Amino acid sequence: MITERFVPVAEDVTALQQSEDEQGRFFRHVAVQGHMKGRSRPGVSHQGLYAFVADGTSLASANPLDAERTLTLLEEALRRWAEYEERPELARTQAPGGLSSRDLGYPPAGGAVLRVTARDLPRAADAPIQKDQVRYTRYWNFDHVWLLPEDVKDLVPESLAVGAERQVDRRLLERIARFHLRDIVRGEPQVWGPGSVRRFDLVARVTGRDGNLVNLEITGDVLLREHVAFRDSHTPIDWEFDNELDAAIGGEASWNEVKGHLERFDIVVAGQRTGAHRYNVRTRDPGPAPIGFAFELAGDEPWERTPPHVLRAWKRPDEDEVPVATTVTGEPYYGKR
C-alpha cells in the first residue's frame, strides 16, 4: 500500500524539528496539524509517521509502534486524500518553494562504507533479566562507517606475502571505537568520550591469495571504559554507570590488489557490554551481558548510503578550506588529518 499509493520518504527528524530553514518550517507546519499539535517545541521529539499532501496539508499522523495502528493511519490518510481530491479548490499545483535537500555529504570517493549491525547475544541460561526487558532481546540496529581511501589502505599489510601482518593505525581504531562500537541495540547512546579507549589492537594478516585477491585474517581485542552520569529521559532519576565494552574481534577480508579496493570485509566484535546512556534504554538492563557487532561492506541501496549516525554537519571553518565532517559532539569525524 505504501509503495503504490504514497510517495514514501524517511528522514532523521532531529534537525527537522528544530531547524529554521524552509525544510524545517515546512515539516513543522505539517506536524502541528497532526499529533504534534500544541507540543511542537525544538527540544521535543517529533518522531512519527506523517501522511500529507505536497502542499503541506496533513492527512494523518501518529507515532505508532505496531503494524495495526500503522495500517489504520494509512487508511485514514487515503480516506482524507480521496476527500481532498473531490475538492480541487483545496489543491495547489505547486509544492512550496524554497525546499532544498539537507544532505550531510556522501561516502568518501575511493574509500569504503561498512555497515555495522549490533544485537544482544544469547545470555547464560541462569543470567537474570527483568521481565519487562525480555521484549528488547530481539532488538537490533545498524549504522554505517565511512572509510577514506587511506583508512582502507591502513587495513592492508604493506607486504602482501602470506604471513605478512599489519597493526591497524590507532587513529582509525579510535574513530571506529568511539563512534561505532556503541551500544546502539535499543537506541542512541552518546559517543565514547576521549580517553575511553583503554585498549584496541587490530591486526590484519595475509593468509593466502586467489588470483588478484589477497585474503586477510583480522583479529584483535578492544576495551572501552568510561564513567557516565545523566538524568533519566523519562523520570527524575539521576543515573551513574561505569560503561564498558570488553570484546574480542575476528573475521576475514579480501583485498583486490589490482583494483585497490576491498571486495569483502566480514568481521565481528563480540564481548561484554556494561552500563547505559540516557537514550539507549539500558538503565534497567545494564549488564554485564553479551553483545555482538557485525561489520560488512555496504551496498548501494538508499538505506546503505545514510551517513554515520554521529555525522551531523559539514563544518567549513574558512571558505578556502575543505569542509570538515563533524560529529554530534563537534569533533572532526575523520580526526585530525
Add this chain to the structure above:
Amino acid sequence: MLDPGLRSGTTLDPETVQTIRQLVRPQPEELGWQAIPWLTSIPEAVERATREHKPVFLWAMNGNPLALT
C-alpha cells in the same frame, strides 16, 4: 553453542565468527521495510508527489529511520 562469557582475549575461530554473524545480522523477516522504495529527502518526495499526484508518507525518527534510530 556460543560462550555467553566471551570477552577480550577470547580467540574467535572461523566457526565462532560465523555463528556470531548469523546471530547478529538481521533475518529476512526483519527487513520487510527495505522492500519499500524510500526516498531520503522531503524536497525530493514533495516534488515527486506533485508530479505523480500522490500523498507523501514520511517516516521520521530521531536518527535516520533507514539506519540507526
